[in-house]
Amino acid sequence: MPHDLPKTYDPAIIEDHWAEYWVREKLFAQPTPPAQSTQSIPGREAAVRLDGKSDGQSSFTILLPPPNVTGHLHMGHMFEHTESDILMRWRRMCGDRVLWVPGTDHAGIATQMLVERQLVSEGTSRQKLGREAFVQRTWEWRRHYGGVILDQMKRLGASVDWQREYFTMDENLSVAVREAFVRLHEQNLIYRGAYIVNWCPRCQTAISDLEVFHEEQSGHLWEIRYPVIDASGKDSGEFLSVATTRPETMLGDVAVAIHPEDERYLNLHGKKLRLPLMNREIPIVLDEWVSRDFGTGAVKVTPAHDPNDFALAERHSLPSINIMDDTGHINSEGGAYAGLDRYAARKRVVANLEEQGLLAGIKDHVNNIGHCDRCKTTVEPRLSTQWFIKIQPLADKAKAAVREKRIRFTPEMYEKTYFEWMENIHDWCISRQLWWGHRIPAWHCAECRKITVARIDPTACAHCGSKKLTQETDVLDTWFSSGLLPVSVFGWPNFDKSNTPGAPGPSHLGTGEGIKDRADFDAFYPTSLLVTGFDILFFWVARMIMFGCWFAGDVPMPDGSKRTLADSVPFREVYIHALVRDANREKMSKTKGNVLDPIEVVKQFGTDAVRFTLASMASPGTDIAFNIARTEGYRAFANKIWNAARFLFMNVDRAAEIGITVDPAALGKMPVAEQTAPLEARWIVAELNATAAKVNQSLENYRYDDAANTIYQFFWGSFCDWYLEIVKLRLDFSDTANKAQSKAALTTLVQVFETALRLLSPFMPFLTEELWHAVYDGHPPAKSTALTRYPQAIENSAAADALAEMNLMQSLIVEVRALRKEIGVEEKAVVPIEIRIDGHLKAVIQENAEMIKRLARVSEVLFVSAISVGHSKHSMAECDVAVVYEKKIDAAAERERLSKDIAKYEKILISAERQLGNEGFLAKAPAQIVEGLKKQVAETRRLLEKAQGDLDSLLPE
Ligand SMILES: [Zn+2]
Ligand SMILES: [Zn+2]
Secondary structure (H helix, E strand, O other): OOOOOOOOOOHHHHHHHHHHHHHHOOOOOOOOOOOOOOOOOOOOOOOOOOOOOOOOOOEEEEEOOOOEOOOOOOHHHHHHHHHHHHHHHHHHHOOOEEEEEOEEEOOHHHHHHHHHHHHHHOOOOHHHHOHHHHHHHHHHHHHHHOOHHHHHHHHOOOOOOHHHOEEOOOHHHHHHHHHHHHHHHHOOOEEEEEEEEEEEOOOOEEEOHHHEEEEEEEEEEEEEEEEEEOOOOOEEEEEEEEEEOOHHHHHHOOEEEEOOOOHHHHHHOOOEEEEOOOOEEEEEEEOOOOOOOOOOOEEEEOHHHOHHHHHHHHHOOOOOOOOEOOOOEEOHHHHHHOOOEHHHHHHHHHHHHHHOOOEEEEEEEEEEEEEEOOOOOEOEEEEEEEEEEOOHHHHHHHHHHHHOOOOEEEOOHHHHHHHHHHHOOOOEEOEEOOOOOOEOOEEEEOOOOOEEEOOOOOOOOOOOOOOOEEEOOOEEOHHHHHHOHHHHOOOOOOOOHHHOOOOOOHHHOOOOHHHHHHHHHHHHOOEEEEEEEHHHHHHHHHHHHHHHHHHHOOOOOOOOOOOOHHHHOOEEEEEEEOOEEOOOOOEOOOOOOOOOOHHHHHHHHOHHHHHHHHHHHOOOOOOEEOOHHHHHHHHHHHHHHHHHHHHHHHHHHHHHHOOOOOOHHHOOOOOOOOOOOOHHHHHHHHHHHHHHHHHHHHHHOOOHHHHHHHHHHHHHHHHHHHHHHHHOOOOOOOOHHHHHHHHHHHHHHHHHHHHHHHHHOOOOHHHHHHHHHHHOOOOOOOOOHHHOOOOOOOOOOOHHHHHHHHHHHHHHHHHHHHHHHHOOOOOOOOEEEEEEEOOOHHHHHHHOHHHHHHHHOEEEEEEOOOOOOOOOEEEOOOEEEEEOOOOOOOHHHHHHHHHHHHHHHHHHHHHHHHHHOOHHHHHHOOHHHHHHHHHHHHHHHHHHHHHHHHHHHHOOO
């Protein structure tokens, strides 16, 4: 039996099958095109594109924001991947040379933490293992578990090029990291310095401001009295009080600062204090930064543990005393407190101050405490020696790129956010005290103490020639390597020796090997688009822009000319997607317990239904309230299409029995309906064109919601509810006299269905792939729907007439159905109707009388000049219509029926009105639900009045 389609739609079976097929057949692999290729794909329909390139085939490239190698797919990923995949599949079908590059990030802190936990559970630790063995162990972990999220993506059908999958610590990407570091160092843009960083005592590394989340916590403000000493060094009996939220840091105090004009303290100018507990003399310094209104107006100065104090100490040439070690314990600088954990030290410091009568007071105080984003430990601002990038020159280029609109943001508001951050950017601390990551390519010389930075591991100090070198132990911030991805995944810097100082000039480019090496870069850089979340706008997006503009700017264009900023950018457009929230618009969070696992939802309803749910609500800047009920609805939608396919195939098979077949050559393009074709054929083709136009336009503007809803309405409403019902009239394969008509109808039916499948395929790739292959009965013209052309609308001047005529027929049918209900015609009864209509539209109804007869159970269409007296009629713009029906009435039964109906209507009204009176419901419910409810109330009220009237007229008997 041909068109071997299972009876019921089971997404699990078809999805597993096609997901595996797409990967196995390497369907989405994008090979490196030949240099400066201008060849186009024959027969390709006009494609719209963002980048304005006009060659035969434009590249459309995006990088998948690399998930952490430790990651599992969550709803946010699924949303991001759905939006990207729809665009990619659409562009590919529009004829672009589409490349979507997948990969994973080595995620320094997250991965190290995970492996450390494993080690602890095995009774050992990172330190016991040692660096080399630990790194080995982490690679092993990655081999075993690192592919989870990509496997999930494979199952969900993301159309990425798996041949190009990368890992940020791959050899070639590591070369890029090293080149970038060395080059920035050569350009004097990398320096090493002592600076206050956010220190995580658990992860034992510096972390960036962006990786610290702040939370208000109730704590205390301690007021401590510092004795003032006189000229001879003895306590004068006077005290100066300071307030602090971290009293243990006083162990590292080097001064107390007051405002120079603070009248309370004028007498203390030039005097010294004795630091309690440490018995150290410290100066009183005058600084205008001190706020006279906060606390006592006197501020302890702890340069090694507070960024503001650090800056103040610089101004006054004060030393810094770091009192804490990497684990958050007090070190030897902390005197008697050495060895205590920071919080134990706090308790003891406070207790001792109290004993000595130096604690002036304790107040409750709400602190804004910073926590490590990874492990939630309270971070400690702490002085440490770190590596930094002097970011300003890079930031300037990156700002220019956006200001000159070389990169555009959607939604546009993110451009403002981007500038706000870029205007206040600080030097980027790129070193991390981790073992897992790219180790900084710098070597310390034991003899001259200088540093050698090199592309290739050096054997001798570049300054004194000594062989006593040890490599820097710090690794680079993970964002350093991911910031380079747009250049590094396309081969930079390996092709680019001309830009290495000391290497031959760019003259060798454009001939021989150089071309091959940089073909990827030439074909795919800049990428077209980045689809990502706002949470990594600064972490990643801004850094890619800075690195891209900086490093790609040095790569000549394929013709050897200098690359402009416009072509240096890593991507031409950034689309920031919204959040997926739960059905009540609450943020999904583990603590709230409202997290939806996309894999579980997929198991229940299928990938296609979940994708469609996300797409149907996705538009720029709008968060999604994910509601399972909707997914259930789209599962039903998929099922409806499945059943439509089965109906269609049944007819194809019946037709084949009498020798009618559809020419496969008639498929694969937008169907055209002849002027002489029946109304429903002209109409469905016009609808299909309008749908294609709207969907293409919507996708162009990232209106996934409009695109999805347009296709939904077409498939469910126009195609299934109307067209299929009407076309049944023409598919009479027993009547050989009408063979031509049946063949024409069948051809249009199959053409429209095949086109609609292609239209839907970016949204529901699995269902459409299964049905599309079935349409071709095992002999498809391509390996996948994804490799066919996306339907584009064709101009047709007759389309408007077809739409208007069909609109009239539809209204008429709807009115007759309503009338039948109103006057209580039995379901199965076939009855005549009267129509009063003027002008040319009468001919439309006459020609399509069969349609009304079939769809509204009408026996005869009677054209009259006025509706006969006694019939209740419905009036429309163009005509009046009435159902001719005299019911034989059994008064008792009728009374019972009407009473039942009245009770039912009243119940519906009470419930609907209660909902409409509920403020909470109105605030949460989508507008169309509320609208629908209001319509239901009006309609029910009408039916209720009618039933009551009918009942009244029965009563006298
Ligand atoms: Zn941490
Ligand atoms: Zn040296």
